[in-house]
Amino acid sequence: MKKVLLVFCFGLVLGNTYGQDSVMFRKIADEILLNGTCYTNLKTLCKTVGNRLSGSPAAAKAVEWGRTAMTDAGFPTVLLQPVDVPVCYIEFDALSLGNSKGTGGKALDAEVIEVGSFEELETLSTDKIKGKIVFFNYKMKQNFVSAFDAYGDAVKYRWAGASAVAAKGAVGLIIRSISTGEDDYPHTGSMRYVDSIKKVPEMAVGNRTADKLAKKCKEGTVWARMQSECGMVQGEVRSYNVIGEIKGSQYPDRIITVGGHLDSWDVGEGAQDDGTGCVQSIEVLRTFIALGIRPKYTIRAVLFMNEENGLKGGEAYCDSAIAANEHHVLAIETDGGAGAPRGMSMEVSPAKREQIIKYKHLFMPYNVYDFTDEGGGADISPLKRKLGVPCAGLMPESQRYFDYHHTWNDVFETVNHRELKLGAVTLAQFIYLVDQHEIF
């Protein structure tokens, strides 16, 4: 009899906790969906600042925007964390890749050789490549269900292509954009040179131009002229991570970070990448304040600087944490665009993952069902690498992201207000859960 009663009581207590969580999940969702300011914040960032390559005057304006947005949302603490970033006034045209050298404004004329993949390059003799411009015609694979996975598969051609072709004597590289888009916008993004190999210029062309170029290459000999003023200005300039914080009521020394990056490439408005992550991070703390949620842990919203071409903000944040001997229990990034949320990825221990998955049913009414993926985000990766901090990331619907990503197309109008807000709902609910149940 006693045993039965005990089991019953336990059931009640468990049911009650779940019930309270469920009520708070609903309150969080109502606050953001009905009173959320993230969408108007994003509009201000996109339309009054626009694109904001770190080190540029626009990035400095973005820092001020971030400080004001956090202050307006009523954050008890807002501060700027210094980050020295490259003077990144890259003189791009829409085709050149980040960190690539240009042609010094001069014409570089050479025969084009189309190569489908690194494997095909491997089979070609140096004679075939020498003195030519390689056209890497690797299409981002549309039959990947996750566009993020398709990006992961294709991005190596942008990142490592120039040194690979230069090692065989090529004088330049043209790549098909890493893009799912059916339009002709070339997509920018970072690339890296191997130090020991000659640095040749690299440019991207849009999908339709790539189709035309491939057709021409099949028809006969094609010559191309590459011409670009692209290059990196030497030196550094002072910029900032923008940080807002609510002190923990029980464990003020334990920190949960949620952040996106404030800089963008110098095309479009940086709306999906990653104005979205910035305004969602602000929204989480604004919601806690609006609902009077007093977190047990210190919760920080961080707008990181220089994610796109250096990660100096992520490194500075981590180095500062090390210097101050801070105890970071969890870091969360939102840098996957403004699609409707599908789940949370996690780089945590199997036990912690299990603990979180126990609460999956609380997320299901919000169409958030996937807690299986690994991965956090670039800005929080130094925390993971240097301090072993558990990481997580918001997983939005990926289908549209690589139509916009790193192009002139990445503008405010591509963001849907409800999808943006639902992403913030998932983040706020996740952090509420982790905090209240002291999971980390």
Place this chain on the structure above:
Amino acid sequence: MKKVLLVFCFGLVLGNTYGQDSVMFRKIADEILLNGTCYTNLKTLCKTVGNRLSGSPAAAKAVEWGRTAMTDAGFPTVLLQPVDVPVCYIEFDALSLGNSKGTGGKALDAEVIEVGSFEELETLSTDKIKGKIVFFNYKMKQNFVSAFDAYGDAVKYRWAGASAVAAKGAVGLIIRSISTGEDDYPHTGSMRYVDSIKKVPEMAVGNRTADKLAKKCKEGTVWARMQSECGMVQGEVRSYNVIGEIKGSQYPDRIITVGGHLDSWDVGEGAQDDGTGCVQSIEVLRTFIALGIRPKYTIRAVLFMNEENGLKGGEAYCDSAIAANEHHVLAIETDGGAGAPRGMSMEVSPAKREQIIKYKHLFMPYNVYDFTDEGGGADISPLKRKLGVPCAGLMPESQRYFDYHHTWNDVFETVNHRELKLGAVTLAQFIYLVDQHEIF
């Protein structure tokens, strides 16, 4: 020993079937994502036909488009099924609702009274309402996670509002659009009069105009002038359902129908509602043909006419099925827009649902996880009602849909090629599964 061996064999057979299904699911996805024609089909429909209210010359053009698209996709059978639809050349302005009478082009001037809900209307005396124009200011609830649910909650004000206010002596009705949009596009859609109550004109205003009107109503007395040429032309005109078919290899007399509706309201391009459903239905059969899948059952793609303002196409399809004594085992509708697929809704027996849910893991890699909802679609509802045919519906992500639905905003550019195709993938996989495993 024998028992163990048996269990082992069973496991192998089951594993093998699942494995084969899984391979075919991948093939279906590859065929659509890499070679699919639904996106270009949709572009042709939207850009060469545009909006196509049934009974209009554009609807006749749409019928020809449908026949051509099916023929081009290699369907073995394509036919036009006659449907007599209202001569629906409604002289709308963007504010009037479908089926509503106008003011005969004359000015209707009256004081405006703002009413928040049917419940509030109930509390108001006839004296308060008589001779006035009621402004139903019921906002579509943004805190519903499913925008379809939010629509279900709010649409009664459009559908039944006019007779409700006329019963209390109102001379007209202005409603806030049934819309999640943050813009000012008024949303059209059907309404119905109660025969015994005086028919008063009904119009919709966009969300921003509704905000302004509400503000004015709070500030003091507001008068409004309603003026519209809106009205229904009497009589009927011959139109068609467009039907394409692959005969079943084993059970040619058992029919699985998949369809969307070909007509649209007379604003926008009918891209999401429901060009999407038409091209996805065509894509399913095209994919079966391209992959050499010989379905056991007869599979039909049906482009229904007159869903928006009469359902004559759905009724004609069902009546023809009754007349021909056809055996319909399952009917599937896709009329929820082009969002990325989330699941399939079903109006089937619990046992059949269980049988399908057994295969959920096959859908999970395609981010399709939700098989819990009820419901099929309007066009297939006569089959359900008159013949008890099991029904199902594609459940896409709903967040953007009611920003576009029934407005000038519903254009091709709102549709993402990958999301559109993934919806077709889910439909093709679902039908493949049901057919191969003879679930119905």
